[in-house]
Each structure stands twice: as C-alpha cells, then as structure tokens.
Amino acid sequence: MKIELNDVGYSYQTGHHALEHINLSFEGNQSVAIIGQNGAGKTTLAKQLNGILRPTQGTLKIDGIEISGRTTSEWSKRVGYVFQNPDDQLFLETVREEFAFGPRNIGMDEETIERCIAKVAALTGLQDKLDVHPADLSPTEKKFCGIGAVVMMDPDAVVFDEPTCGQDYAGDVRLHDLIAELKREGKMRIAISHDMKFVVANFDRVVVMCQGKVLVDGTPEEVFSQVDVLRKSYVTPPPITRVAQGVGLKETVFIVPQFVEKLEDACSAQNS
Amino acid sequence: MKTVVEVEHYSFIYQDAKVPAIKDVSFTVREGEFVCIVGANGAGKTTLCNALVGLIPHYFTGETEGSVRINGADTADASVADLSNYIGLVFQNPFNQLTYASGTVAEELAYGLGNRGVSRDEMRRRVKLVSQLMHIEDLLDRDPLELSGGQVQRVAFGSTFILEPNILVLDECTTQLDPLGASEIFDIVKQLNASGVTVIMVDHDMERVAQYADTVVVMDHGQISLTGTPREVFSASDINRYGIDTPDYVKLSKGLDRRGLGDGELAMTYEQTVAMAKEVIDR
Ligand SMILES: Nc1ncnc2c1ncn2[C@@H]1O[C@H](COP(=O)(O)OP(=O)(O)OP(=O)(O)O)[C@@H](O)[C@H]1O
Ligand SMILES: Nc1ncnc2c1ncn2[C@@H]1O[C@H](COP(=O)(O)OP(=O)(O)OP(=O)(O)O)[C@@H](O)[C@H]1O
Ligand SMILES: [Mg+2]
Ligand SMILES: [Mg+2]
Numbered sequence A: 001m002k003i004e005l006n007d008v009g010y011s012y013q014t015g016h017h018a019l020e021h022i023n024l025s026f027e028g029n030q031s032v033a034i035i036g037q038n039g040a041g042k043t044t045l046a047k048q049l050n051g052i053l054r055p056t057q058g059t060l061k062i063d064g065i066e067i068s069g070r071t072t073s074e075w076s077k078r079v080g081y082v083f084q085n086p087d088d089q090l091f092l093e094t095v096r097e098e099f100a101f102g103p104r105n106i107g108m109d110e111e112t113i114e115r116c117i118a119k120v121a122a123l124t125g126l127q128d129k130l131d132v133h134p135a136d137l138s139p140t141e142k143k144f145c146g147i148g149a150v151v152m153m154d155p156d157a158v159v160f161d162e163p164t165c166g167q168d169y170a171g172d173v174r175l176h177d178l179i180a181e182l183k184r185e186g187k188m189r190i191a192i193s194h195d196m197k198f199v200v201a202n203f204d205r206v207v208v209m210c211q212g213k214v215l216v217d218g219t220p221e222e223v224f225s226q227v228d229v230l231r232k233s234y235v236t237p238p239p240i241t242r243v244a245q246g247v248g249l250k251e252t253v254f255i256v257p258q259f260v261e262k263l264e265d266a267c268s269a270q271n272s
Numbered sequence B: 001m002k003t004v005v006e007v008e009h010y011s012f013i014y015q016d017a018k019v020p021a022i023k024d025v026s027f028t029v030r031e032g033e034f035v036c037i038v039g040a041n042g043a044g045k046t047t048l049c050n051a052l053v054g055l056i057p058h059y060f061t062g063e064t065e066g067s068v069r070i071n072g073a074d075t076a077d078a079s080v081a082d083l084s085n086y087i088g089l090v091f092q093n094p095f096n097q098l099t100y101a102s103g104t105v106a107e108e109l110a111y112g113l114g115n116r117g118v119s120r121d122e123m124r125r126r127v128k129l130v131s132q133l134m135h136i137e138d139l140l141d142r143d144p145l146e147l148s149g150g151q152v153q154r155v156a157f158g159s160t161f162i163l164e165p166n167i168l169v170l171d172e173c174t175t176q177l178d179p180l181g182a183s184e185i186f187d188i189v190k191q192l193n194a195s196g197v198t199v200i201m202v203d204h205d206m207e208r209v210a211q212y213a214d215t216v217v218v219m220d221h222g223q224i225s226l227t228g229t230p231r232e233v234f235s236a237s238d239i240n241r242y243g244i245d246t247p248d249y250v251k252l253s254k255g256l257d258r259r260g261l262g263d264g265e266l267a268m269t270y271e272q273t274v275a276m277a278k279e280v281i282d283r
Helices: A042-049 A095-105 A110-124 A139-151 A169-184 A196-202 A220-224 A227-232 A239-246 A256-271 B045-052 B105-116 B120-133 B149-161 B179-194 B206-212 B230-235 B248-258 B270-282
Strands: A002-011 A017-027 A031-036 A057-062 A079-082 A157-161 A188-192 A205-210 A213-218 B003-014 B022-030 B034-039 B062-070 B087-090 B167-171 B198-202 B215-220 B223-228
Touching (some): A002 A042, A017 A042, A017 A188, A017 A213, A031 A042, A031 A196, A042 A079, A042 A157, A110 A139, A139 A157, A196 A220, A196 A239, A205 A220, A205 A227, A220 A227, A239 A256, B003 B045, B003 B198, B022 B045, B022 B062, B022 B198, B022 B223, B034 B206, B045 B062, B045 B087, B045 B167, B045 B198, B087 B149, B120 B149, B179 B198, B179 B206, B206 B230, B248 B270
Parallel strands (some): A031 A188, A031 A205, A079 A157, A157 A188, B034 B215, B087 B167
Antiparallel strands (some): A002 A017, A205 A213, B003 B022, B003 B062, B215 B223
C-alpha cells in the first residue's frame, strides 16, 4: 500500500490553518513516528490519513486513488486511526461491542468476528474486560480498547495518536508487543508521540512537524542528531541520547547498552 | 519543618467496588518537599490525589476510613472550595478538568478566580502571567473545544496554577506536552518548589522522577510498598515488580559497573549521568 500526500493543506472551519504544503509518502510496511510541538498539526494530519478530515487543499491518494472518491467507512479498511482521546472514539455499551462494531459494518461474519475478538482481546490485555462498559475502564484500558477496535478491522495501516500516554511499564511492553505483531503481519505502523523513548524503540522513520509543516524527515539517527532543528519544534532527544550528546559523543545512541559500549571504546582508545 | 499533609491509616472503597482502591495508607509531607508517587496502572495514585484535595469524600461516593489532613484541617470537614485555597490538583485527564462553561481560554483560566473576590485587574494580571508561562498567549481568545490535546493540557495546568496554591498535586500533568514544553513546565514547578511550594506529583517517567523528587512513594495494589529517596528506591533490586521501570541513568550506572568502568555510585540526574560518563571517557 502507498499513501501519498501532495501539497496538502487543511483549514478548520474557524479559519485556522493547521496544515500547509504537506508532501509526504508512506509505503508498504514502513514504521513512522510523527513528532513535534503542541499544535503542530500532527493529529490533524493523522485524521487526513483515514478520511475523518479531508484536505482543503492538495490531494491525498491511497494506491493512486484520491480520497475524495471514497467514503470514510471504505477508507477505514485501509487505514485505521486510534484517537488521542479515547472518549472521542468509544460510544458503545461494552468492549465486545466496540470490537465487533466495525467488522460487522463491513459485513464480516459472526464466527470470524468472535475469533478476532479473542485474538485482539489477548493483544490488548482486555480478556477479562469484554463485558465491561468502556466508561468503567481505567484511562489506559480505554486507550487499549480504542486500539483494539481499530486492529479488529484488519486495516493495512494503523495510525496511533499518543498511545503511550499514561501507560505504566507493563503497558509500554504490551504496546511494543502489539506493534511488533502488526509488523509481523506486514502492516504499516504510524504513531504520533511525545514519548521519545517509545519513538526510537519502535520506529525506523521520524517525521518532525512544526507549525503545520514538515520540518525534518529521516531515520532516528538523522533526526535526533539535529538538536538545534529539533528545538524549533520543542522536541528533545530521549534521555540517554541527550547524555551522550552532553559528553560530546559523535554517534547518536538510543539505548543504554549501545552507550555503555561506546564509552568502553572511548575509554580504551584513551588508554592505548 | 512544618507538616502540611498528614494521611493516617486511610482507606477508600468506591461504591460498588469489590476491593478498596487504597488500603491503610499512612504518610506525611513536609512544607516545601517534592514527593513523587509512582506505581502500576490501577495502583491507586489518582484515588490518593483525589483524597488529598477533598474530591474524596465530597464528590466520589464510597466508604472511607482513617483521615487526611491538609494544613491541619481534616478534608472530611472542610469543603473542596476551602481546601482549594491551599491545595490545587492538575487532573490526569485534562479534558475532565476544563469546565467548558466559558467561551474562551482566557475565561477558562480565570474561572476559579471568579468566586474569590479577586479584582479585575489582578485577574487580568494573573491570566497574562500564567498564559505566558504555559505558552498559550496566542490561544486566549480561542474556544477551549477547538484546541489540540497538548493545548488543552496547558490550559488545564494554567487553571490550577493561577490559584497559586501552596501545595500542588500533579497527576500525570504533562503526558500530552511536547518534550521541551514538559521540561520547561517542570523547571517552573521546581522554581516554585524552591520558593517553598510543596509538590506532590504522579508520573510514569522515571528519569523525571529521579531528577526532581526528594521522596519517592511507590504504590502497589492500593498500598504504599516502598518510600525513600530516589537513590534508595531505585537501588532496590525488585523495583520492576511494582510495575515501574528503572531510570536510564541508573541502568547506565549499573552497566558501567558491570564492565568495571563505574565507581559503584548510581547517577540520579541528567547532570550526574553526564559527569559519570565524562569521567569514563577521560580516564
Ligand atoms: N476542532 C478544531 N477547530 C479549530 N482549530 C483546531 C481544532 N482542532 C485543532 N485545532 C487547531 O489546529 C492546530 C493543530 O492541532 P492538532 O490537534 O493537529 O495539533 P497536534 O500537533 O496534534 O498537537 P498536540 O501535540 O497538542 O496533540 C492547533 O493550533 C489547534 O489549536
Ligand atoms: N470512579 C471509580 N469508580 C470505581 N472504581 C474506580 C474509580 N476510579 C478508579 N477506580 C478503581 O480504583 C483502583 C485505583 O484506580 P486509580 O485510578 O486510583 O489508579 P492509578 O494508580 O491512578 O492508575 P493509572 O496509572 O492508570 O492512572 C483501580 O482498580 C480502579 O479501577
Ligand atoms: Mg494531537
Ligand atoms: Mg491515575
């Protein structure tokens, strides 16, 4: 699958220009993190990808076909969007109904739906909560319920909006496993996040947005080495990367063992 | 130093719940202390915050045992409005904190000042100050319903801040903020703390907890299972079993120790970690 945005702009009815001249393309089973300051337009961009919002300028194509020609529900089989605020997404009486709603709408048979519910409940850790009202879930369970409802549709791409928000350690691990499962299934993963540890641990490409435009687009190494550019969009590298930069290490490191190794190298270079 | 928060054998069970959300919790907070409450999802952190500011028992129904005292006053006897003169809460979910009764962000910020007999001029002064601190000056005339997630969280934070409480309770208050914005806000909180404001903060970001806390309180299944300085808490070998990760600073210290490159000390802050790494390079 290929998603192409060509000179996309978006203005809200208030006249506020949230996106301007966006040129991006996402392909195949890429994993992409979208980061950047509050109000940069990340959520607005994500909502274009599955047709909740339509560009007010430029074009958005999926596999070469323009979005204007399709309905939102048709679109949702291709690209699923998990809302930043689950209260905006969930509206049914039980988790089970939330999970079954989309598939039923596109005519999936009940047997398949049941099988998918079991699988998705396990992935999201909601096995024991299927008959609970979403309003009675904890904040992070709600988020996983929103994720589950999207994954149930088996879309080619899943777009997560701030998925780690409020998650504890176990929640972070569960999310990591879920994203790895989507990768195994060959799906495109796109996430909007302010959690830089999560970004570098799960994504191969990083798009930085600033004031409705794309500021930088590259690998995590390329992006997080440009500290001054990042500052423009109120982003800082993950903690351990900052420490490595603080001691003047040339390479960009993202995880502790990698940094320990570099320090060991530097130490033995000094002593030889 | 004066004790400003006293929680004694406090338990709370939500109406219709099978198990108590907090069980026999006791702790005290000194004036000017920076306390971080950590623990797994569902451990009872938000429930405890709600009890500190009097939302429990005044808004949530359920059964309580024991007592919570703020500046000596039992929260069961004081009204939430009275308590809000001393203690302010920034909600975990900012969308629940805003009143949405106001048409603009400026009105939303000033809302809590309305029934405090604050003069118009003083109101304007504080709205200006807080909106500058939160970087929302450009949003003052906007409708709170038409903001991004992080913008809503900034407004929510500002609406507590503007009341200038002596005790600030922050329940995961920067989860939707951009990284630099979050660290700017913590710098402000730290400055306030240095000038005597007591801070009680819930957070899942362990580097931040290690950086700022005087005292870390670990909650597990409604109880306090561990209390101590960041160094004491993050040295505990079984810390992961309470659903929390070790800060990367500590992981690095231990990693260096294992290679014989460390000095046996655990770094707790960014600055300490940089110094530790520099020492290795310069050795
Ligand atoms: N419904 C709306 N009506 C009018 N303007 C809006 C609406 N929703 C968002 N905006 C504005 O559009 C801009 C982009 O918002 P968006 O939600 O896309 O930002 P974001 O990058 O996702 O930010 P955050 O990190 O805070 O979630 C912001 O200035 C915001 O105030
Ligand atoms: N309004 C409520 N009614 C009934 N039970 C509740 C309510 N709010 C919370 N609980 C339950 O009380 C327990 C403690 O929840 P609490 O929200 O205090 O946890 P937390 O530590 O803040 O978790 P998180 O990290 O997810 O924010 C949980 O079992 C939760 O399901
Ligand atoms: Mg957003
Ligand atoms: Mg909570």
